[in-house]
Amino acid sequence: MDDQRYHLTLTATANGTVMNGWWAGRATAERKFTSWIGSYSVMPGARIALAEQAADGMRIELASKFRDGPPTVTVDRFRAVG
Numbered sequence: 001m002d003d004q005r006y007h008l009t010l011t012a013t014a015n016g017t018v019m020n021g022w023w024a025g026r027a028t029a030e031r032k033f034t035s036w037i038g039s040y041s042v043m044p045g046a047r048i049a050l051a052e053q054a055a056d057g058m059r060i061e062l063a064s065k066f067r068d069g070p071p072t073v074t075v076d077r078f079r080a081v082g
Contacts, residue, residue, distance in 0.1 A: 005053050006062075008032050013045025026052075030063075037065050 004022040006029035011017050018040075023029040033050045040046055049064040 007051045007053060007059070008036065009049050009051070010036060010040050010043075011045075011047045011049075012043050018043070033063060033065075041065055041067055043067065 003024045006023045006026055008021050008023070008029060009017060010019045021032060023032065029050055033048065036048050041048060044067070046067040047064060050062045051059045052062055053059055
């Protein structure tokens, strides 16, 4: 498995990209996503996004969280929806 398959990004309205990280395992990336929500979602304009880097280079957003809203899962655990 590619050691940079799952990408987590924290952006804020005033600062752009504040922080990002890459993980090989989805379970680890999902734990970090949840942890970042707890730690950073109070920042003004915060958006936390979890994406998967596919073998063809395409990035698929799996979930995101905006400061003032609930987490949104954009694909299910196994395949793209829609």
